Amino acid sequence: MNAANPSSAAVTARRAIRTGEWASHTSGLADNHVQGNVVILPADLAGDFLRYCQRNPKPCPVLAVSEPGDPFLPTLGKDIDIRTDVPRYRVWRKGELAAEPGDITHLWRDDLVTFVIGCSFSFEQALIEAGLPLRHIEQNRNVAMFRTNVATAPAGPFSGPLVVTMRPMRPADAIRAVQITSRFPNVHGAPVHIGDPAQIGIVDLSRPDYGDAVEVLPGELPVFWACGVTPQAAIEQARPDFCITHAPGAMLITDLFNHELASF
Structure with missing residues (x-):
């Protein structure tokens, strides 16, 4: 699955999110484009979380997984930067919600792995x-x-x-x-x-x-x-020292088109 030529709707929506012009839910934005739930974890937890997704494919269908420390997701969009391109993030510390920033550049670390999960x-x-x-x-x-x-x-x-x-x-x-x-x-x-x-x-x-x-x-x-918010409930149970998710409803807009995900 590779991002094709994005429409202006996806590029425009991400630009508005990146600059802080849009900080609300993304339902109805860039209608033709796939949106994704986001989970960002330290690399030492990434293997367990991937197995959790594989065992629960209905709520956790994985669209992309990044390399550790890499904030870019080229299979989902050429210019996507996971540190800036979600309208609102949730920062979790020991399973407790600590903050809801609109940008996580200042929190980025070399060991962080991004998971993007399919969204309804x-x-x-x-x-x-x-x-x-x-x-x-x-x-x-x-x-x-x-x-x-x-x-x-x-x-x-x-x-x-x-x-x-x-x-x-x-x-x-x-x-x-x-x-x-x-x-x-x-x-x-x-x-x-x-x-x-x-x-x-x-x-x-x-x-x-x-x-x-x-x-x-x-x-x-x-x-x-x-629902792709299911991992957030699992994170509350796992209580990792640190992780980041999207805020419910505030998704990553990708360059993929929805019709590309149809199985028949």
């Missing part, structure tokens, strides 16, 4: 093109994200609950959404649950753990997809 924002374009409404985009909100009672498969110090995104849909649209998103395994694929949120440990849809709440209207079903 990519399959949203296919849903929209099929005529399926997405309420959080219509309302210019971040997608709602919830921690579940579903355990992920552990690897080394990494373990924790599956995190999911939720989009309300009419039953017929939910069936169509299953068909469409199953074509995109590199960005979470088909839903992991449809219907009663209590069955996966979600008590109140109006109070997401991350992102913004959206209403589920009468006659609609909540539809849940595995």
